Amino acid sequence: MAAVSMTVNGKAVTGDVEPRTLLVQFLRENLRLTGTHVGCDTSQCGACIIHLDGIAAKACTTLALQCEGSSITTIEGLAEPGGALHPMQEAFREHHGLQCGYCTPGMIMSALDIVRRNGNDLDEHLIRDQLDGNICRCTGYHNIVKAIESGAKNMAAK
Amino acid sequence: MYNFTFHRPTTVRQAAGLLARNPDGKLLAGGHSLLPVMKQRLAQPSAIVDLSLVEGITGVELKGRSVSIGAMTRHADVANSPVLKEVMPGLAAVPGSIGDPQVRNRGTIGGSIANNDPNADYPAACLGLGATIITNKRRIAADDFFQGMFTTALEEGEIIVRISFPVAKKAAYEKFKHPASGFALVGVFVSKRGPDIRVAVTGAGANGVFRVPTFEEALKKRFAAKSIEGLTIPASGMNADIHASPEYRAHLVGVLAKRALNKANA
Ligand SMILES: Cc1cc2nc3c(=O)[nH]c(=O)nc-3n(C[C@H](O)[C@H](O)[C@H](O)COP(=O)(O)OP(=O)(O)OC[C@H]3O[C@@H](n4cnc5c(N)ncnc54)[C@H](O)[C@@H]3O)c2cc1C
Ligand code: FES
Numbered sequence: 001m002a003a004v005s006m007t008v009n010g011k012a013v014t015g016d017v018e019p020r021t022l023l024v025q026f027l028r029e030n031l032r033l034t035g036t037h038v039g040c041d042t043s044q045c046g047a048c049i050i051h052l053d054g055i056a057a058k059a060c061t062t063l064a065l066q067c068e069g070s071s072i073t074t075i076e077g078l079a080e081p082g083g084a085l086h087p088m089q090e091a092f093r094e095h096h097g098l099q100c101g102y103c104t105p106g107m108i109m110s111a112l113d114i115v116r117r118n119g120n121d122l123d124e125h126l127i128r129d130q131l132d133g134n135i136c137r138c139t140g141y142h143n144i145v146k147a148i149e150s151g152a153k154n155m156a157a158k
Numbered sequence: 159m160y161n162f163t164f165h166r167p168t169t170v171r172q173a174a175g176l177l178a179r180n181p182d183g184k185l186l187a188g189g190h191s192l193l194p195v196m197k198q199r200l201a202q203p204s205a206i207v208d209l210s211l212v213e214g215i216t217g218v219e220l221k222g223r224s225v226s227i228g229a230m231t232r233h234a235d236v237a238n239s240p241v242l243k244e245v246m247p248g249l250a251a252v253p254g255s256i257g258d259p260q261v262r263n264r265g266t267i268g269g270s271i272a273n274n275d276p277n278a279d280y281p282a283a284c285l286g287l288g289a290t291i292i293t294n295k296r297r298i299a300a301d302d303f304f305q306g307m308f309t310t311a312l313e314e315g316e317i318i319v320r321i322s323f324p325v326a327k328k329a330a331y332e333k334f335k336h337p338a339s340g341f342a343l344v345g346v347f348v349s350k351r352g353p354d355i356r357v358a359v360t361g362a363g364a365n366g367v368f369r370v371p372t373f374e375e376a377l378k379k380r381f382a383a384k385s386i387e388g389l390t391i392p393a394s395g396m397n398a399d400i401h402a403s404p405e406y407r408a409h410l411v412g413v414l415a416k417r418a419l420n421k422a423n424a
């Protein structure tokens with residue numbers, strides 16, 4: 001076992017992990033942050049996307065020990081302490097951007113990365129292209145794309 | 159995944175030392191080829207040497223008439239490099255076409271080249287530009303580096319430090335993206351630097367990335383799609399799998415080469 005320490009959603013955390021422990025396992029099993037999902041475990045579906053030092057990454061394809069000293073944001077870290085949803089979360093609710101919700105945390109973490117890279121004025125084509133690494137089995141993507149376009153705008157307004 | 163010991167050196171020298179002490183050890187760059195293979199238990203390294211804290215092996219720099227890219231530079235950082243987009247947008251487009259945004263945020267050029275996946279994009283760019291792969295031990299010409307599927311000239315314990323690409327006046331990449339995986343079903347990189355003309359193909363060959371001497375010869379007269387009109391490459395030696403037949407791949411090589419030439423001349 002090896003000791004690991006990092007910042008998760010603004011809080012310093014430590015843990016004892018095997019070197020082969022994936023970041024997603026550390027988040028879900030050690031920290032009980034089960035909002036980050038595992039859809040495929042083969043690096044393809046995006047259900048496990050988190051922000052690693054501000055940049056979207058697949059937590060199923062990252063070792064916990066690779067994140068020593070890093071800062072991680074998960075879906076649990078987005079809402080205000082009082083419970084008010086982040087504008088992007090709110091947009092998914094508003095536009096019915098989910099059905100079963102399994103892909104949603106990854107979609108939202110990906111959406112925020114799209115905003116980081118492309119700004120708040122996004123068109124449908126760009127959003128669809130940039131969601132290449134996120135798979136949804138339910139919605140057909142239509143409302144997800146609408147939610148991201150609107151969430152991005154609302155983030156700028158805030 | 160089988161278990162392993164985990165190491166985080168901060169210099170290339172330390173990393174080389176760790177590999178020497180752990181002969182069954184493996185370097186870890188972005189992890190986007192190695193970790194999936196370890197999960198499938200197709201690789202069982204005794205030690206993992208993580209390169210992410212190693213100094214001096216990231217970044218894109220213009221050095222004279224070459225662009226030097228550190229082995230640990232992520233695909234997204236190469237694709238977005240202002241200097242590269244300025245001097246050789248055809249090369250910047252290669253990492254921009256890899257996988258999805260999250261793969262580009264983590265995967266590295268060194269990892270991609272060391273892995274030499276037969277459908278990977280960077281090998282075509284290296285061969286198509288006549289790049290030099292610089293390791294902790296020596297300099298290897300791309301023509302000697304790629305030695306067949308998942309096989310390279312790298313020796314035990316050898317670490318890629320940088321890749322140096324000569325700046326070509328004309329250079330472009332065209333890729334037929336596999337719709338599910340994002341990898342190149344076939345990808346063609348073309349370049350012209352003075353009299354040096356290169357056409358390199360990934361995804362198609364049963365033995366990994368290769369050059370097309372007949373196309374290169376024909377392009378000497380005029381570096382344009384018209385010059386290779388009617389030329390074909392034989393289907394023998396092309397890869398066959400559930401995604402495409404050898405004949406289809408051979409056909410795509412011609413189609414994509416012409417598109418790449420048009421792009422390079424645009
Ligand atoms: C969903 C998905 C889609 C993808 N799509 C594409 C695609 O469209 N096109 C494409 O080309 N690739 C694609 N890839 C592969 C991706 O580009 C990988 O990031 C890349 O092949 C390996 O780079 P890495 O930094 O992740 O290397 P790692 O996985 O960390 O390492 C790969 C191998 O290289 C060795 N290595 C790493 N660094 C060095 C070094 N400096 N010196 C010597 N050896 C080293 C390692 O020991 C290991 O054997 C995809 C991957 C995924 C998961
Ligand atoms: S669980 Fe990580 S990409 Fe699917």
Ligand code: FES
Pocket residue numbers: 097098099100101102103104135136137138139
């Ligand atoms: S809402 Fe069910 S997978 Fe996307």
